Amino acid sequence: MMCRLTRLLLPLYVGGDLSGGPEKWVAGHVDRCESCVADLEKLNGARDQVKTLAKQDTPSLPLDFAAQIREQIEQDGEQVVVLPKRQRWVWAAAAMLLIAGFGWFSVFEDASEIAEDAVIEAPLAVEEPVETFSAGDLEAMMSLLNPNRELTDAELDRKYPVVESVNFPNGTQMVYHTDDPNTKVVWVVAQEGVQVQ
Amino acid sequence: MSSFASFKSEYLDISEDQLVARAQEGDLDAFESLVRQHQEMVFAVAYQVLGDKDDARDVCQECFIKLHREIGSYRPKGKFSTWVYRIVVNAAIDFQRRQKRDRFVSLENTVLTTGSSDTDLRMSLDRVLEELTPKQRTAFVLRDLQGFPLDEVAEILNCNAITVRVHVHNARRTVRKRLEQDL
Numbered sequence: 001m002m003c004r005l006t007r008l009l010l011p012l013y014v015g016g017d018l019s020g021g022p023e024k025w026v027a028g029h030v031d032r033c034e035s036c037v038a039d040l041e042k043l044n045g046a047r048d049q050v051k052t053l054a055k056q057d058t059p060s061l062p063l064d065f066a067a068q069i070r071e072q073i074e075q076d077g078e079q080v081v082v083l084p085k086r087q088r089w090v091w092a093a094a095a096m097l098l099i100a101g102f103g104w105f106s107v108f109e110d111a112s113e114i115a116e117d118a119v120i121e122a123p124l125a126v127e128e129p130v131e132t133f134s135a136g137d138l139e140a141m142m143s144l145l146n147p148n149r150e151l152t153d154a155e156l157d158r159k160y161p162v163v164e165s166v167n168f169p170n171g172t173q174m175v176y177h178t179d180d181p182n183t184k185v186v187w188v189v190a191q192e193g194v195q196v197q
Numbered sequence: 198m199s200s201f202a203s204f205k206s207e208y209l210d211i212s213e214d215q216l217v218a219r220a221q222e223g224d225l226d227a228f229e230s231l232v233r234q235h236q237e238m239v240f241a242v243a244y245q246v247l248g249d250k251d252d253a254r255d256v257c258q259e260c261f262i263k264l265h266r267e268i269g270s271y272r273p274k275g276k277f278s279t280w281v282y283r284i285v286v287n288a289a290i291d292f293q294r295r296q297k298r299d300r301f302v303s304l305e306n307t308v309l310t311t312g313s314s315d316t317d318l319r320m321s322l323d324r325v326l327e328e329l330t331p332k333q334r335t336a337f338v339l340r341d342l343q344g345f346p347l348d349e350v351a352e353i354l355n356c357n358a359i360t361v362r363v364h365v366h367n368a369r370r371t372v373r374k375r376l377e378q379d380l
Contacts, residue, residue, distance in 0.1 A: 011369035015340065017347055017362055046373040047341060053322040054342045059250050061240050061257065066232040069261045070225055076262075 002029060002156050006036045014043045217277055220268050228268070232261050235278065238343070239285045245338040246289040246331075248323040256292050260285040275352060282339070282353045290331050325375050329368050336364035337372070 006029045012018045013026045030036050062068070146156055213234070219227035239260060244253035264284055271280060326334050332354065339350045340361070350365075351358045 011366045011373075012362060015365060015369065017340075017365060042377070043369065043373055046376045047369065049376055050322070050325055050372055051342060053325070054245060057322060058241060059244065061236055061254065065236055065257075066229050069232050069258065069265075070229045072258070072262065073225065073228075073265050 003033060003036055006030065006033070007039055010036070010040055010043055014040065014047060213277055214273065217268070217271065217273070220265075221271070228265055231264075231277075235281050236261075238278075239281060242282060242338060242343060243285055243289050245322075245326075245342055246286070246335050247292060248326070252292060252296070253289075256285065256288045259292075260288045263288070276349075279349055279352050282345075283355065286335055286339075286353055290335065293331050325372055328371050328375060330364075333364045333368040333371070336361050337368035340365050341369070 006026055009018060009022060009026050013023065013030075018026060030040055145159075151159065213231070216227045216231050216234075220231060236257065240253055240257050243256045243260070244250060247253050247256065260281075264281060267284075271277070326337070329337060336350055336354060339345045339353060340347065345353070347358050347361055347365075351361045354361060354364075
């Protein structure tokens, strides 16, 4: 289980996109787990490989590109348009009115073109969490599963083998059953939130 | 048309903010200098997002013309470069959408090559990145290939840092899987 959690976080860890508790936790686990180190090395290798491919294949623009842009601007007679302050407010107000007027309809008409962000911001399907820990607080979850820290990672893996893993557009949700039949731990990797039901 | 030498002495020593201010007043030399400062990075981003040199050049051109048209309304709240990259990224994503509509490309027919010519390298990189969604690919290019900080990628993509992390997280997993399968 510890390894599964670590591997979920490794893609962020390799790019330095974890911080605080989660980063320390992954670093600590990787220090003592050969299998996760191997996984980390593979991820680092893949990143380096893509970077190398990108570096080897970087064409350049023609030397006179900027001059060509300038020429095109001059040919098109493009002028910089600076709106006076008052006019900007008028445009802003007009835009807001338009948005207010058509926004309602556009929600339905453009349903097929919902921005990817909108989907990603949607909360994961977690049913009525009883308690929510601060985002990214891996230690909180660990203390629930291993309160006295007497179990090794391998023992934890054996003790909590049952994992329900569900993929959502905004990440992966993993559920661990604890010793208490009324308590389960829900780990949401994308938002680094730990919730207990 | 000005030559590089004609504005070099005057414009190479002044700050970007001053160049922007002058360009906003219609100074084309200042604008040309801004283009020179940003063109290579803008082109690299467009190229890595689109995977085609000619398309990237078209998008770059479109981006700078738009930049000139809109520079009058630019207000320096953040970094000027962030605004420039936001314009190029949006232009590249729009371009991809238009292309998807216009072209009938069968990905199944794409042949993977592992040779060492430029074309082969390009195909390999494309092959690695092709399964990513446009946003995942853009976030990956900005964060991993261009090395922008997470917050700046969020600003460029006009979303929050959590969303960027989700894109980058998924992109890295997919890239790794793809490399293991194909290369």
